[in-house]
Amino acid sequence: MRTRATVAAVSGALALSALAVPAAQADDSAASYPDVAKVREATSVRAEGEPYALNVSFSNVKIAKAVKVGTTGRVSTAVTYTLTHGTDVNIKAADFVTDAFIYRGSDLRPDHRLFGDKPAKCTATSATTADCKGTIEVYPAAHELLNTDAGTWRAAAEATAFNGQDPAGETFDISKVGYKTQANRGTTLVQRASKLTVDASPEPVKKGKPITVTGKLSRANWDRGTYNGYVEQPVKLQFRKKDGDTYTTLKTVKTNATGNLKTTVTATEDGYFRFTFAGTTTTPAATPAGDYVDVR
Structure with missing residues (x-):
């Protein structure tokens, strides 16, 4: 179930849909989309043992000026961005995952975040850049939003390189996983239809x-x-x-x-x-x- 999420709460960070990495990334990947939440959580709480800073950055984030949300169904909004990465980052790896999301609150500790159901799909445009396309889904009937959430939200993007590490495995070493997020990449209005x-x-x-x-x-x-x-x-x-x-x-x-x-x-x-x-x-x-x- 997708629920209101806070960065500090593990239960909120794990409340992503259990969906596999999309076809643009290998279907047999050891890492699934919810695994990204585990890495994100470890970074946000500065836990003992955390991922290293992945050599990537995000720019040209584009999202609709407004997202109109009613009371039923699903609202899906497209997000595009440019991913720039070092030559040491293999974005074609089966267990490389990137996505965009929107949030309210502070950049470091958002009060609420909304993600897509699947990671973004990226197409390389050079040896170190790629154009990425994703979506952000809202399910109002699942009580993902309160009336007080209406207004301006900010956009962010993130990327995780699992580098062969299996979060479900007994020998999982999070220090070998790379993670990077950048906040305040743009804005949108989330509005009450x-x-x-x-x-x-x-x-x-x-x-x-x-x-x-x-x-x-x-x-x-x-x-x-x-x-x-x-x-x-x-x-x-x-x-x-x-x-x-x-x-x-x-x-x-x-x-x-x-x-x-x-x-x-x-x-x-x-x-x-x-x-x-x-x-x-x-x-x-x-x-x-x-x-x-x-x-x-």
């Missing part, structure tokens, strides 16, 4: 009569696994003529204590009404399709 609805009535309506436009702005509640109203948020009411191409803002309305919206306008001509929410750091923008009103 939003929903916005709109309904304009009556339909049809006489010209000059009032039209009532209602809707609701809600967002994912990671604490409860539901969607709840996003309160006291400014939302624009917009109108597009029946044969028009663009929407014009008529007014700004704030959501109430339950996230609901309600306002009135005067019927002038056939067209579409919609609400649009610009978004915040913790919640992405949302705009539903327009609701058509026939004015007679």
Whole structure:
């Protein structure tokens, strides 16, 4: 089970999916992806006997500007980066593993980290560089996130060279394993997914009569696994003529204590009404399709 992880807790560090090293690295590798967590943990707590500093570095880390997470399913986000390594590091070895992850908190002791289900796959571009591609997965139904986790996360990358050492073996010598991580390689927003609805009535309506436009702005509640109203948020009411191409803002309305919206306008001509929410750091923008009103 993938859970909220802290660097200092062994149970958190081992809470990675038990998946084998991908095909780009040998399937018969003695090291599996969770083994990396053991090495990472030994480094973070400065244990007696720890891996040596692997001669690698990471640059050009690229990730989506925002990761929108609802309450169910899986959210997968691509991450790419450049791996630079010394000639003494064999990135093609069966038991060489690298990946990227995102985290909150301090660089040295993150409060929370999110990883991919599998290591990254790397393609050599020279004798000492490689382009790597990986993913970061989020499973909101597994309670990996709390509402307070919404906001800015930082990206990091790591690499482990097991050098033939089997973490499950009786003669495992961690001092012969190389490990390196670099924090603060970039940023992304992890956001609570939003929903916005709109309904304009009556339909049809006489010209000059009032039209009532209602809707609701809600967002994912990671604490409860539901969607709840996003309160006291400014939302624009917009109108597009029946044969028009663009929407014009008529007014700004704030959501109430339950996230609901309600306002009135005067019927002038056939067209579409919609609400649009610009978004915040913790919640992405949302705009539903327009609701058509026939004015007679």
